[in-house]
């Protein structure tokens with residue numbers, strides 16, 4: 109390869125890299141475009157994501173290096189004859205079968221370990237929320253507080269959670285499969301009719317966040333949005349008291365909705 113070609117490639121690569129990286133949030137790059145986790149479990153997911161990328165990059169650099177080395181080292185110098193052909197090389201075939209199998213096994217092992225931790229039920233939750241996802245809204249039943257909140261077409265529902273308190277979610281659906289997703293949790297779980305899906309989280313950062321349905325559940329799927337507020341225990345208690353004062357006591361449970369696409373509302 110001539111020196112001029114090498115220089116052109118290097119300059120182009122540097123220009124592309126600098127324009128791509130300029131203006132990008134470097135912290136976001138280090139998270140692999142993931143949001144900042146707001147739960148203790150979210151940090152586990154983020155570490156798995158970052159570790160997988162690092163492992164993939166190491167393998168990628170090795171493979172790209174070997175490809176470039178082979179292209180340069182074995183480039184055709186003269187004549188049209190084929191170079192020496194290699195086939196049925198048992199060592200190489202064993203290597204490229206066993207090496208990827210080991211890589212996948214390692215990734216699988218870490219994934220199973222983290223998934224087990226993320227879906228572990230400690231039984232130590234101080235708050236219990238039964239989430240009902242239905243076409244096309246969300247209801248949040250604060251079951252141990254005997255109160256609930258429900259969304260309407262006019263107003264998105266807001267899920268309130270006290271900071272640093274373990275919360276146990278039970279997910280229910282009276283119609284089709286939805287998926288309860290708070291992107292900043294770095295976690296989502298399907299909401300399946302006839303099943304009670306359960307998971308726990310501990311939110312550790314006060315703030316306002318967004319939630320959505322992550323399963324294409326029908327024509328108005330895009331309408332299934334909700335807000336999440338992680339607040340101090342004092343603010344949480346005040347909000348629960350306000351819901352009760354507004355007459356929202358008891359449970360707005362599965363199967364008690366008018367499943368009308370335009371006027372989904374709770375029947376009390």
Ligand SMILES: [Cu+2]
Pocket residue numbers: 241242285286287321322323324325329332
């Ligand atoms: Cu949905």
